[in-house]
Amino acid sequence: MPAASEPVRLGRKRALPSCPNPLFLKWLTELRDDAREKGLKIQYTYQKAINSLNKYPLPLQSAKEAKILQNFGDGICKILDEKLQRYYRDNGAPLPGGQDNNSLAPSRKVNKAKKKREYVPQRRSGGFAVLLVLYRQLQIPGSKGYMFKMELQTEAQKLCDKSFTVPDLGSKYTAWSSVSTLIRKNLVIKTHNPARYSLTEEGLALAERLEAAEHRCQDNQAGGKEGEKEENGTGVVDLTVSDDDQEESSRDHSPSEKLPCVTQPASQAGDTALSGKAHESQAAGCLLPGSYEIILCVDFIETTGGNHQRKQELVKDLQRNGVTFDIRKLNVGDFLWVAREKVTPVPGQLRVPAARELVLDYVIERKRIDDLCGSIIDGRFREQKFRLKRCGLRQPIYLVEECGSAASHQSLPESTLQQAIINTQVVDGFFVKRVQDVKESAAYLTIMTRYLTKLYQNRTLTCRSRELEGDGGREEEQVGTPACSLMSFAEFNHGAVKNKCQTVREVFARQLMQISGLSGDKAAAIQEHYNTPHSLLTAYDQCASEAEKEKLLSSIRYGKLKRNVGPALSRTVYQLYCTPGALS
Template sequence: MDGDECANPQLLAWVKEWLDVARERNSKGFTTYKHAYDSLKACPITFQHPAELQQLKGFGPKLCERLTDLLKKHCQETGAPMPEHPQARKAAQNKARGTSESAGQEGSKQAKTRKKKSYVPTFRSGAYAIVVGLSSQSADATLGLTKAELIELAQPHCDASFTAPSDPTKFYTAWNSVKTLLQKELVYERGRPLRRYALTDEGWEVVQRIKETPHWQAENPQQPPLAEPEIGPGVLPAVELDQTTTSEYQNVISDDPNFLENGAFPSFTPITLEPGTFSVQLLLDVREVRAKTDRDYMKEELAKQGVTPIMRSLELGDAQWIAKCNDASMLARHGAEGDEVVLDWIVERKRLDDLIGSIKDGRFHEQKFRLKRSGVKKVVYIIEDISMDSGTLTKYEEAVQSAIASTQVVNEYFVKRTTKMDETIRYLARMTAMLKRTYERKPLRVIPTRALTANNYMSLIEHLREKEPSQGYYVTYPAFASMASKSEMLTLRDIFLKMLMTTKGVTGERALEIQKRWKTPYNFVKAFEGCGPGEQGQKRKRELVSNEMANLIGRKKITKPLSLRIAEVWGDV
């Protein structure tokens, strides 16, 4: 290890060799070697044995093995002693310490007893659930269970899913642990073509002991395993399906622009929903699916957690909570429609890859913009991890970090990171429970829909929040949905703004300034035509915008070149 900047020059040289060969041959392994090379080069730690390299990014067992072989050869050639394998070293160290601690016999005993120790599946793992699930059969039933039956019985005992891989890029599920059980001979399988599974005698013993543990008892209070209530795929949870289309709410809210333009808020008597007359429910977007082939996963999983979501195609967000009146006509009697009131919380769920995608193409901003306009007070961004190519992940790490931070502090949205969809589901379930506790205790005050317009909605909500921060005012779901769909409706002005912004350099602020002066595309084109023909006219056209807006500064300033560019597009210069 001479003065080279890399801590492991010899190992690095070998990796470099591979890298060069791969490059020459144009081999696909090039990237692999490149990753390995880069990470080894950057690593400041000096390694004794190639096996230690596995802790680095880009090194796996195979590369380490090859390096070990090379090192062996190298050591033989140079006559240097081959370094000890780290595990062997560790063992030796342990031993040494054991003796020095004068507890040598304990150390060796430990090693022995460990060998003797019987296999016990991890608590709430797939293997555990399978064993427990199989134990629900009577001991003398020899037929065994099919995979489908067994999964149905086992799933409640397991944190991971037996049917869905932990994330869409992976292919194994909790079911894979059955192989371990077969190997450990706790379970046996037989039967062709449909395999059936049953516990071996050894398996029964383990189950008996499992059932004696406080952990199992805590999970399954009092009842015999067979009586355990199961919700299997055969018995679909009663999920309310509410496939309303957006158009239904389209015109719930008046969009008369002249309605109360003067800024005075309409006086209204809020409809009060007393505690007990409503229940808090979770609305879930129908498009929130785990995979194309597994559309109902979320709904079913939530149902298993005791939360029955109302499935609906949502105008905004992926989940939100409503207070549903027990008496369906309650709101109607007081001048609001429907029987649902939108609460403060809305959830936007994003898988990490979606997040990166939406940052790249600008949808991220757009979605936050729409959430902001919805007037919902509390937005929760759930960012679900997904195993991604580490290269891509590092590339966008900063962007993701930045997006999360700005969402938190600038938009003041809550960001929740989860590791997989199951965690998201658990979070939603827990959240539902929490909101139930929070909202169902106190009366809800609902703004009658007739007091709302598309124009006063935001300011009215703001105003009420300021005036009575402790008191929540809510709108009905139909009103909310109408508002959300309205926000996507563009006026001629908006289209003109967008058209202006297609010219490079015309930012939103500049476009707004231009639109203030020329209201519509027609006016703008005519203004250019009004500049007249000939050289003079051309000049006037070129400077039309910049002259008109000469007094603006900063971001709104329109410079001559930009004015020229605009004129080129709109005025045929």
């Protein structure tokens, strides 16, 4: 029996709608066909994406919008976007016709490119002050061309209403935060370690304009034009404002326009002057008598790990003696003292404002006799002494716990340990305090805390920077008065980081100290003449004979006694740096 034929449908056949995204469909089909020819299974993924695209009735502006469809992952969308950008690049513009022609990307209204307005820091802001100070420093005859952070903050504070060190209430930003914006805008460049700040060519041009505007502003204030200039002060642009926010104001003011200055009424100017003095004293880091307290800082390693019971005994003894101490991470030393500013809670604020801390010139490295023996064997003993000398504190102390007869039961002879302790005191210039056990260590820390509290109770403390410090502090010590120019704790602890980025000079010094018999004093003396390996090798090349090269460093004097490095050590250094191949 013949099969029944399908019923014939009469009437007009409705045309199927074309895909509203023809380019995506075309490219997906090509990808599917290529994968099919190569026998790749990804052809099925492309086919599923084609099916999803055919079912979607709306045009897509980009492949990212296709992620809402099934089987469109990041890989397919990325390929389609690349093809789309290449298509636009080859054809010069999006497809014509828009949605009416079922094109991929409907025509858009092309906006004219917005002209970005030049960034100009607001008057008496952090960026304004930094640019002016760097510019004025360049105008000084014989200027070094850069400034360190501490001196830059001190000088710029006079030209800024906000503090460079203390954030405003409810904020974590200071005036110094604007320096990152200046660096990002290529107005200031930061180099070296410690950091040096200098102006770029763009920064120099902007600073000249700011200096001229500042002179005009001062002249206007002297002439009694405060009210007029206050009305015209809207042209100053803050560095923190975005380009979109500045667009409206840039329509009325061109970049070539003169920089106006914002002035204040006399009463506000007086208040600003007073607040500027307060900020200046804060930037200088001054702590007046009675405004701070002496706190003992204990390295957290001294309270955790190892013999926990013995370490907790130290903490309990300090608490029993009524010593105010704080446990924190110290990058060098085990104990030190800070002068912490007394701060009071602010009504309506959750957290107490951060207190400034200045480090007193005393740091203690505590050593049990077994720890001393181990540090001599593995080389930590010399390295720790070298780092204590370079930490910036002028009174390093070695606290040695002899623990009875324990010295006679170590890996090294007792005479070797005693000689190391004596060398630390006589040769390295450290003060060595010998105690018997943990209780005596706690007693010594208690006595030192009370002594320093009394010593500094009526003194005004100022903040100094290691970048700018001279020998004035050492002269104060010689006449018996304590140094009142102290480092901030943050700068001290950051500078004492063991594995921080090092300069060539620092690496060269550490390299020299790996030679047996070459101490830190000898390495420092060699670096006074040859501060890098390149300068040392250049000096060797200028010598006429091998004998002269071997004796090049022999007459260099080191240490307090000004002894010669000697021919043997000089020959060893020469062989290390000038012998080709492996050393025998």
